[in-house]
Amino acid sequence: xxxxxxxxxxxxxxxxxxxxxxxxxxxxxxxxxxxxxxxxxxxxxxxxxxxxxxxxxxxxxxxxxxxxxxxxxxxxxxxxxxxxxxxxxxxxxxxxxxxxxxxxxxxxxxxxxxxxxxxxxxxxxxxxxxxxxxxxxxxxxxxxxxxxxxxxxxxxxxxxxxxxxxxxxxxxxxxxxxxxxxxxxxxxxxxxxxxxxxxxxxxxxxxxxxxxxxxxxxxxxxxxxxxxxxxxxxxxxxxxxxxxxxxxxxxxxxxxxxxxxxxxxxxxxxxxxxxxxxxxxxxxxxxxxxxxxxxxxxxxxxxxxxxxxxxxxxxxxxxxxxxxxxxxxxxxxxxxxxxxxxxxxxxxx
Amino acid sequence: xxxxxxxxxxxxxxxxxxxxxxxxxxxxxxxxxxxxxxxxxxxxxxxxxxxxxxxxxxxxxxxxxxxxxxxxxxxxxxxxxxxxxxxxxxxxxxxxxxxxxxxxxxxxxxxxxxxxxxxxxxxxxxxxxxxxxxxxxxxxxxxxxxxxxxxxxxxxxxxxxxxxxxxxxxxxxxxxxxxxxxxxxxxxxxxxxxxxxxxxxxxxxxxxxxxxxxxxxxxxxxxxxxxxxxxxxxxxxxxxxxxxxxxxxxxxxxxxxxxxxxxxxxxxxxxxxxxxxxxxxxxxxxxxxxxxxxxxx
Numbered sequence: 001x002x003x004x005x006x007x008x009x010x011x012x013x014x015x016x017x018x019x020x021x022x023x024x025x026x027x028x029x030x031x032x033x034x035x036x037x038x039x040x041x042x043x044x045x046x047x048x049x050x051x052x053x054x055x056x057x058x059x060x061x062x063x064x065x066x067x068x069x070x071x072x073x074x075x076x077x078x079x080x081x082x083x084x085x086x087x088x089x090x091x092x093x094x095x096x097x098x099x100x101x102x103x104x105x106x107x108x109x110x111x112x113x114x115x116x117x118x119x120x121x122x123x124x125x126x127x128x129x130x131x132x133x134x135x136x137x138x139x140x141x142x143x144x145x146x147x148x149x150x151x152x153x154x155x156x157x158x159x160x161x162x163x164x165x166x167x168x169x170x171x172x173x174x175x176x177x178x179x180x181x182x183x184x185x186x187x188x189x190x191x192x193x194x195x196x197x198x199x200x201x202x203x204x205x206x207x208x209x210x211x212x213x214x215x216x217x218x219x220x221x222x223x224x225x226x227x228x229x230x231x232x233x234x235x236x237x238x239x240x241x242x243x244x245x246x247x248x249x250x251x252x253x254x255x256x257x258x259x260x261x262x263x264x265x266x267x268x269x270x271x272x273x274x275x276x277x278x279x280x281x282x283x284x285x286x287x288x289x290x291x292x293x294x295x296x297x298x299x300x301x302x303x304x305x306x307x308x309x310x311x312x313x314x315x316x317x318x319x320x321x322x323x324x325x326x327x328x329x330x331x332x333x334x335x336x337x338x339x340x341x342x343x344x345x346x347x348x349x
Numbered sequence: 350x351x352x353x354x355x356x357x358x359x360x361x362x363x364x365x366x367x368x369x370x371x372x373x374x375x376x377x378x379x380x381x382x383x384x385x386x387x388x389x390x391x392x393x394x395x396x397x398x399x400x401x402x403x404x405x406x407x408x409x410x411x412x413x414x415x416x417x418x419x420x421x422x423x424x425x426x427x428x429x430x431x432x433x434x435x436x437x438x439x440x441x442x443x444x445x446x447x448x449x450x451x452x453x454x455x456x457x458x459x460x461x462x463x464x465x466x467x468x469x470x471x472x473x474x475x476x477x478x479x480x481x482x483x484x485x486x487x488x489x490x491x492x493x494x495x496x497x498x499x500x501x502x503x504x505x506x507x508x509x510x511x512x513x514x515x516x517x518x519x520x521x522x523x524x525x526x527x528x529x530x531x532x533x534x535x536x537x538x539x540x541x542x543x544x545x546x547x548x549x550x551x552x553x554x555x556x557x558x559x560x561x562x563x564x565x566x567x568x569x570x571x572x573x574x575x576x577x578x579x580x581x582x583x584x585x586x587x588x589x590x591x592x593x594x595x596x597x598x599x600x601x602x603x604x605x606x607x608x609x610x611x612x613x614x615x616x617x618x619x620x621x622x623x624x625x626x627x628x629x630x631x632x633x634x635x636x637x638x639x640x641x642x643x644x645x646x
Contacts, residue, residue: 067372070420082370113629114371114614223643250618253372253611257421264372264420269619277619279609280446283582285622285645295645299621306624 001170003184004191005159010166013183014042014092021090021127024059026052036094047093047161050137051316055246056094057101060122061109063243064267067118067253072260085122092129096151097142097316099130101246103154107308108249127174130155134198136206139317141330144210147314149202160195167195210330211337212301212311218336219302223294231332232293234325239270241319241327242296247312250276271295297332371614374418374463375403377439379456385442387523391489392454393430393442396462407467409433410474411496412605412633415466416613417441417453425449426610426628429467430492432499434506439464442492442526468613469632472497472577472603481512483569485588487560487580488519491526493605494579498534507539514569518545518560518584522553543567561587564595571597579605582646589636599637606632606646622646 005013017023023039028046035054039045068082106123109116133140133149142148152158156175159166167187170176178184222228242248252269256262269276272292278284286292304312313329320328377396385391398404409429418424425447431440443453456462472493482501486494494515501510515534519525525544534542544555545563556563560580576597578588585604592602608620608627615629623642625631 072420082373108616111615114616115369116614116616117370117372249616251611251616253424253617255421255423260421262421264423266617269617271618277609279607280450285608291645294643295621298623298643299618303621303624 001176001179002187002192003168003170003181004162004187005166005168005183006185007165009183011042013181014039014045016182017090017092018042020088022085022087023090023092024056024126025092026094036091045093047131050133050135051095051097051140051318051321053318053322054244055101055316055318056091056098057105057246057249059089059091059126060102060119061105061249061251064265065118067264067266069263070257070261083118085125087125089122089126090129091126093131094128095133095316096130096149096155097133097140097147097314098246099128099154100142100147100151100314101316102128104247104304104308104310104312104314105249127156127177128154129157129159132158132160132198132202133206134161134202136202137317137321139320140206141208141210141315141317143203143206143208143315144212145311145313145315146212149206150199160198162191162194162198165191167191210315210333212313212333215301215311215333215336216305219298222336223298227335228290228294231335232289235272235289235293235327236325237272237274237289237292238324239272240322240324241329242270242272243268244318244322246314246316246318247300271299297329301333301336371465372612374416374424374465376400377462377464379458379460379462380438382456382458385526385528386489387521390445391442391524391526392445393440393526394453394456394462395431396439396441396464397437399461404437407439409467410471411500412471412493413467413469414493414613414632415439415441415464415468416610417443417449418463418465419449419452419456420463422452423449424465424611426468426613428493428496428605428632430495432496432503434500434503442489444489465613468628470630472605472633474500477501477575478509480510481570481572481574482510482514483574483576484513484515484517485560485564485576485578485580486515486517487584488524489526490579490581490605490607491517494577495527495530497577498540499530502534502537502540511573512541513539514541514543516543516545516560516564516567518547518563518580520547522546522550522555559587560584561591564588564591568595571595571601575601575603577603577605592636599640600635602636603633604636604639606634608632608646 024036025039025045026034027037027044028034034046034049034052036056036059066083109119136149152171156172158169250269251266253266255264277286300312376399378399379394380397381395383393385393414426414428416424416426427441429439430442443450445451445454484494534540545558549557576592606627610620610628611617613628615626620627622645
């Protein structure tokens with residue numbers, strides 16, 4: 001089902017939305033810096049930056065999240081509350097790459113044996129309104145990782161910027177709940193033609209260029225490759241790539257308490273930090289940048305695919321855009337793909 | 350035991366499908382605590398369940414572990430040192446090293462403590478049935494091995510396996526865990542116990558030498574035998590080749606690994622070795638499986 005939403009009505013559309021939902025959308029903090037936040041006023045919503053610096057993952061998996069609070073009184077029943085969300089939510093304005101990443105995270109957090117209730121509850125209570133990516137950047141490579149600038153999977157509603165208006169596609173049952181919206185107007189063949197044109201143009205711009213197909217098998221042969229000795233050398237281990245990555249999901253759990261009152265909190269963590277795997281004894285299974293860089297790339301392109309049958313990268317390009325030493329994950333992938341035969345590489349043992 | 354008033358509401362989401370929150374610890378009571386070693390760095394905690402229904406629901410096999418939780422300090426993972434045949438209690442032996450373990454050393458008897466578990470896969474006890482067991486332990490990693498031995502020494506289980514050989518090493522005699530129990534084991538005729546230390550004292554009657562060398566010296570037969578080892582990384586590293594030399598096939602060597610862990614349920618990321626998580630897919634691995642993974646341990 002397709003409609004048109006005029007931009008002049010957009011803020012009022014958002015205002016309506018906020019009556020029924022908690023709205024999360026990109027907010028501009030400074031020139032070129034936008035992040036996903038809970039919206040208090042419709043005019044805060046800022047949809048022009050193509051790849052908001054921080055991904056939409058923090059709507060489901062906040063950088064710092066209280067898991068539960070407690071207050072110990074004479075050793076009795078100390079856990080007071082778990083952190084739960086009450087209202088239904090709308091995530092608006094994330095691009096298809098970020099939405100694809102959420103399905104990658106969901107596979108980890110849902111799991112077969114244990115359910116991460118914090119992530120899953122937010123996911124279940126969220127309606128996703130995706131914004132198409134009309135002008136992919138040069139750092140974007142979503143088409144190479146199985147996505148695309150107009151990929152609709154995982155979205156409940158899909159918006160395309162037509163200039164004066166948005167074309168709105170209702171894709172799921174959750175999306176259909178919006179079919180009677182008072183700001184939606186009928187869309188015509190002119191609008192559909194424009195949609196098709198924009199989609200073709202963007203897809204052409206984002207054509208697959210990085211050989212991700214078969215990367216898992218090639219990396220199987222490269223576990224002990226000299227490749228890792230070289231590639232980590234310029235990395236300063238700042239971890240910005242892992243924090244901005246929409247699919248990185250590592251976290252630390254700590255207690256914050258004064259006297260006997262406090263909270264258990266989880267915070268994003270990074271496999272590029274030496275302390276991440278450092279054991280109390282002093283032993284560190286990943287003692288140098290070689291092992292840590294290998295961990296980051298192998299997790300995305302070899303370990304995760306072994307468990308979940310797809311690469312854990314959506315080609316958003318944030319790690320390339322914001323790396324202070326210009327480490328380009330695409331170069332690493334190109335290099336890995338150029339090493340094919342078993343003879344060239346150290347065996348995996 | 351009657352249910353304590355107001356058992357906590359663990360029903361989770363207000364949504365349609367109730368989800369159990371695996372991050373919430375269940376309450377336990379520290380029943381008894383005992384210092385194990387002469388350096389006073391190892392303390393065994395004996396915990397009992399505060400709520401009967403949680404005790405009934407808690408089923409584990411040797412080799413599994415729990416996250417011990419002290420509110421205000423944090424959590425850390427420890428192998429379960431008691432055997433599933435010891436009903437109503439869970440034992441953990443804690444090496445004092447950091448914030449959480451120090452708090453665990455200071456915990457007074459009668460105090461409440463939280464646990465999450467049982468976590469991990471445990472030793473494949475069914476696979477061992479009808480075979481001989483060679484158990485090799487070093488230092489304070491002996492905890493889950495103690496659980497395994499105690500499990501098979503129980504009258505209900507002893508007939509399930511054939512011979513049991515235990516090689517247990519520590520730096521000094523005073524650092525051996527569970528000394529009274531070791532004496533009992535020594536007196537048994539259905540178990541062979543070989544103890545070794547790096548430095549003996551005048552009363553020491555066992556062997557002096559490193560575990561891999563003692564293994565080589567006593568050369569147990571590999572036929573129809575599973576080897577299970579647990580110890581510091583350096584011991585594991587040098588013991589594998591000795592077992593291979595004794596003709597143990599890779600599939601019949603098992604070890605339990607330790608890694609820095611947080612969630613214990615395969616979400617937080619840090620304990621992976623290749624595509625497997627030590628917390629969820631381990632901590633027990635066969636050498637055959639381990640050999641195919643990156644050496645990230």
